[in-house]
Amino acid sequence: xxxxxxxxxxxxxxxxxxxxxxxxxxxxxxxxxxxxxxxxxxxxxxxxxxxxxxxxxxxxxxxxxxxxxxxxxxxxxxxxxxxxxxxxxxxxxxxxxxxxxxxxxxxxxxxxxxxxxxxxxxxxxxxxxxxxxxxxxxxxxxxxxxxxxxxxxxxxxxxxxxxxxxxxxxxxxxxxxxxxxx
Numbered sequence: 001x002x003x004x005x006x007x008x009x010x011x012x013x014x015x016x017x018x019x020x021x022x023x024x025x026x027x028x029x030x031x032x033x034x035x036x037x038x039x040x041x042x043x044x045x046x047x048x049x050x051x052x053x054x055x056x057x058x059x060x061x062x063x064x065x066x067x068x069x070x071x072x073x074x075x076x077x078x079x080x081x082x083x084x085x086x087x088x089x090x091x092x093x094x095x096x097x098x099x100x101x102x103x104x105x106x107x108x109x110x111x112x113x114x115x116x117x118x119x120x121x122x123x124x125x126x127x128x129x130x131x132x133x134x135x136x137x138x139x140x141x142x143x144x145x146x147x148x149x150x151x152x153x154x155x156x157x158x159x160x161x162x163x164x165x166x167x168x169x170x171x172x173x174x175x176x177x178x179x180x181x182x
Contacts, residue, residue, distance in 0.1 A: 007131045009066040016123045019116060021069035021081065024062055028070050031077035031108065032062040040109040044142040046166065071107065071120045078116060079107030081124050083137065100138045100174070101128065112147070121155055129177035136176040143169040 010023035024032075033054045035041055042048035063070070063080060071079040082104045103125070107117055128137060139157050141148040149171065157173030164170070
């Protein structure tokens with residue numbers, strides 16, 4: 001076993017100044033549906049998914065898998081964050097042999113612009129660096145997603161390449177615990 005497969009899951013909840021990163025619970029189902037159905041959230045992800053489809057497809061306890069944290073603020077789910085190893089079926093067409101963990105995150109639009117994404121991602125990356133200190137993390141985003149590009153820079157991701165996929169310019173950055181200070 002390598003990487004995330006070696007890490008005991010779920011870890012204890014991770015607490016930051018304003019947030020708790022924790023395992024998904026049944027009470028989070030409505031927020032998961034809202035995330036995936038939101039036109040704003042889906043802007044750079046191929047668009048929203050139909051709510052009726054989500055009502056049928058989202059399990060009672062959604063997102064319960066290693067590497068996925070619910071982002072909670074004041075006792076309510078405001079988003080999710082995931083550190084997920086790309087398996088052979090989901091590897092990047094750009095780096096098909098790379099098996100790095102990938103950082104992904106979604107926040108409900110009401111939580112945007114308040115620094116929650118940066119706080120949650122920094123906490124998740126810190127947890128990852130403690131659990132797997134020698135492993136890099138990659139982040140993919142559309143180059144047109146200004147918010148995501150600013151967050152990647154703030155978190156210390158370094159651009160590796162840009163490429164065209166899904167009809168838009170994509171950006172890939174890498175973050176390594178070894179290159180981060182403190």
